[in-house]
Amino acid sequence: MALPLYKSVRRLLSEYVARLLNQQAYQAKAKNLVDSSKESSSIGYEDTSPSLWDDDIGAMLSSMLQMAGYTPRMNTCHREVFASYIAPSLGIHPKLLGSSEGWRSFMTDDFTPVELSWRWSPSSDLPSVRYSIEPIGLCAGSTRDPLNTQASVDLIAELEKCSSNLSLDWHRHFSKTLLVSGQESKPWEIGTSEVPHSHLSQIFLAFDLDESSQLKTYYLPMWRAASLHKSTLMVVGESIKSLAISSPNLGIAFDLIAQYIDSCAVGKKPRIEIVSTNCTTSSDPSIKIYLRSHETSLNSVIDTMNLGGRLVKLDSSFLSSLQELWCLVLGISPSDVSSSLPERTHETSGILYYFEIKSSSSFPTPKVYIPAKHYGKSDHEVAKGLSAFLERRGKRLANESYFEGVASLW
Template sequence: MSKTLHTRRDPAVNFYSPIIPLSLISYLLSFKAGLESLFYSSKPKAPPEEPRTAWEQVTSEIQHRINRHEQHWWQRSGYALAVLLRNAGYSDVAQIKILEFFARRIANNLGVTNEPGAQRWKSFMTDDNNPIELSWDWHTGVERPTVRFSIEPVSLDAGGPSDPRNERAAPEFKKSVLQALPDTDMSWFDHFETFFSEGTDRNSVEGHPSKVFWAFDLGEKEVTSKAYFFPGYRARATNSTNLQVISEAIVSAPSCKPEKLGAFHAFATYVHEHEKSGAAPLELDMLAIDMIDPGQSRLKIYFRNRQTDFQSVRDTMTLGGRVANRDMDQGLARLRDLWDALFEQEGDSVPLGRADHRTAGILYNVEFRLGSVQTPKAKIYIPVRHYARSDAHIVTSVSKFMDSQRHEKRTGEKTGDTRLEQTPAEGQDPTSPASAAYAQALSTIFTDDAVSTRRGLHTYIACSVQTGGALRVVSYINPQEEKLRKPIPPSQQEEDSR
């Protein structure tokens, strides 16, 4: 009986675990933790996710709230703008703010998508009627570049039976801009818009149907606007010249007292003397204003000269010799260097190639503020889309020029010759960050073939002489749809990765 009791156990009551020392338990737990650490640390870590670009972030926010027309412009011109902003070095905060402005205020005012049977508005903004133009302001090569864009507001029905003259877009766009940019001063805009349309034949044309352009300067902290008006419609209606109409418009504008218009009168005198010389008349195309207080705003008059030799450029930039100083001499020497590089030619009297087009010849403007008694400042817009070999050649020529000017200004080298012959110091990279960024931006936006073998992406290369004789240079770009690389929306990227 005793033996039986020692061999039979109730498993629920009489089972006892062996006694294990605490030190051994601690050791075993420590060993287990070590194995787990070794196991998990040996597993490959997932690569960190690439941060989304500003364009991708804004796209995610707005893609379900915009119609197909807005989507068309956002996916094309909006993307091109985003690439320029990023490559120009704007902060992420600034990029997002600017792109949101474009998505909400601009994309819905550029007309219909390019689809079969669509009635597209024939905008004068670009030669292929694209209603938007982008620009990269190099400044003098030392400063960080800035980006801008210009548009003609276009309604969805523009050119069709319900809005044949694109009259619906103007008031709606003006209201939208004021909502987005409440500090915009509309006093001069209202005056000039009314003046240039008053008494005109609604069916008349001025070689194009466009009436008003808007432009936006994109700062790191704020967006400011400008407006452009065409005097030709009222000139035709009143049997006047464009200069006469521009003069009447300026003289009657708020704050424009006669004693404050000395610079304008100097320009008008130059125009009359140019005509008396027997040269082809200058064609005055546009009047532009800054949308700020009139006392601070610039007045800019755009005009075209059909002569394309550099001697004509020299005469126009100096307004017939009225501007004669060391800065202008140095600036013209630099302009000549850039001119020769762009067009691969030499000689002041050699004209550029023949181009029979409304925008052929050379475009200029003069700018001045109220109260300026000096001669206005002239700026040249070289229409490279008509005369340069290719867009790749334009990129190379402008980049080399800007790098050379940047190097000269930074090193302070003085050779006694104002022409840009300085070379970078030995071992120094001749390519500036801005030049590399610009080339990268264009290769990201456009196809290789569009840049390397054709022209038309660059519309103008604008140059103005600054204090000290340096050139301020701006590249104007037409985001031509058929030459764009099509970006993949973030939503599509997610689907493709599944």
């Protein structure tokens, strides 16, 4: 299954961008999902889906690793992990579903539960490879597993058995405080006014591929908030503050984010969409708070990244690079950067940010995602613009440009 070009571009730009699920009112959809789901798994599905996922996604993963300059040994190692642990966790392959509707993952807009990406760092001209997944159980969406909670539990348990560097304390904390688990609450029993989203997804996993696979977990807390009749800001704040008892800087840094959200005008407040953490043994683990804002001018981006003046002023070299990337990827003239982007009504329109907080600092570190999907001129123009930005900084694939690599995956 070759991912469409625009998916590759969008994923490489934003590493995580939530997707619009163009569906009917949630309450009817959720009940329909449960009614149409199979209450017991099929032996045929279970036996053949992993190999189909590996043939489709695993093959593309190998190609991306090769293009990024990974050695044959590392390529084989990461492909084996994907085939052995990840592919069996992706649910029923679409080829086996026929006309039936499976679990609609919020990971991508065609509901594929995997996204692959290259990531360039300042320290290397070649990228690293990462991928994100939503584990899907064979009974996901049924009354046995209404919010698809079991598959991620099972996969993480398997990974823990074979990894010596996993640290799951924060994962367990966030799973308890940000997710609705098992039969705790049924989605169709929560009013649509409580949840301004049309998807059921609650947790994603991501793997940064170095010598070994580094696990990260992503929590979508809207269902937990709805089940408690609280805002996501309140639920996430309570979760962070309970960790801050032993790590005070976490609470101080989060308060800066919360103060900024509260200071924004009604109707213009960013909303918290995701909380993530790394699950690798570290002396200074991090938490990332993802916000989405529907203010789309470059000036509003700069203001949000600075939390309305609460953080250290962004330096001129960063601002220059940000404007350059903004114009190249979105096809905007430098004279128009003060204007808002065209209005979009999609659930994932606007600008996505994250703010990283750590025990070692009382200030969050910001990052912005360029919204290529909704505002780029075309897949071709977005890829060409990003490739130009990378090449000006000496960033390429092993034997070709970013543009050439994406085109070959298409």
